[in-house]
Amino acid sequence: MSRTVIFDVDGTLVDTNYHHTVAWFRAFRRHDVTVPGWRIHRAIGMGGDRLVAAVAGERVEQDLGDAVRDSWKELFDPMLDEIVPFDGAREAVAEAKRLGCRVALASSGKPDHVRHYLDLLNLDGLADDWTSSQDVSDSKPAPDLLRVALERVGGGTAILIGDSIWDCKAAEEFGVPCAALLTGGTSAAELTGAGAVAVFETLAELREGLRPLVSGPAA
Known part of the structure; x- marks a missing residue:
């Protein structure tokens, strides 16, 4: 497959x-x-460049946006040691490779955070390329990250695997399907309503259902 x-x-x-x-x-x-x-949780998945205004209003963004984002990073960094991969994460990525697909990681996280996650996930030899917040000026739900990720692995057709309505919206804007997981804390009904073509509770379920997603007409 070239997907x-x-x-x-x-x-x-x-x-x-x-x-x-x-x-x-x-x-x-x-x-x-x-x-x-x-309210904050419902905005998780959009980039930090958008989140402040989305949850606190344009005035807070204008007056305090950069300061709040700086504080967020300072407060989040000590939590990195608490972060763990979801069960089956590496196996789901490996299944995509086994099916002959290229794999791109489209993250709007800080570059140092993404590198930390890649180390946790042990994706050497599985992920063909990845993005971070430094690669685009406009984050999800804008489709820019998806475009960059796809370009980096050679283009072609694609499907996004995400966990938020912002992933679904970015995929729709980019013109690719999105399969979603419940792992981010958003309901199946909301994900489907935002355009998800399939919803899975766990990455193990996704792995079992990945073949038709990457081989069917929707992809």
């Missing part, structure tokens, strides 16, 4: 979404802004 499987990383391959939620909550509080945790 590419593009994997999101945070919330899809590594269990980070709730760590991100707590770090953003604390970052806002550091600057005397209180945003409910549920």
Whole structure:
């Protein structure tokens, strides 16, 4: 197969979404802004360049956006040692390679965070290339990361594996299907409503169902 499987990383391959939620909550509080945790969690998956305005409004973005993002990184970095891969993460990526697909990782995370996750996942020889926030100026739900990831592995047709409605929206904008996992904490109904062509509870289930996704007409 000449298709590419593009994997999101945070919330899809590594269990980070709730760590991100707590770090953003604390970052806002550091600057005397209180945003409910549920609202932050629902925005996890979009890039930090968009999240501040999305959850706290344009005025907070204008006045404090960069300061909040700096605080978020300072607060999240100590949590890196707590991050673990989801069960079956490496095996799901390996299955995509076994099926003859190229594999790209499309992360909007900080480069040092993504490198840390790659080490945790032990994807040497499996991932053909990867992206981080430094590769684009506009993050998810914009499709730029997907475009860069696909270009880096040679183009062609693709399917995105993600965990958030922002992944689904980015895939729709880019014109590729998105299969979604419940690992990010978003319901199956919301993921399907956002355009997911399939929803899986675990990466083991995804691995079992990957062949028709990469060989069928939707891909």
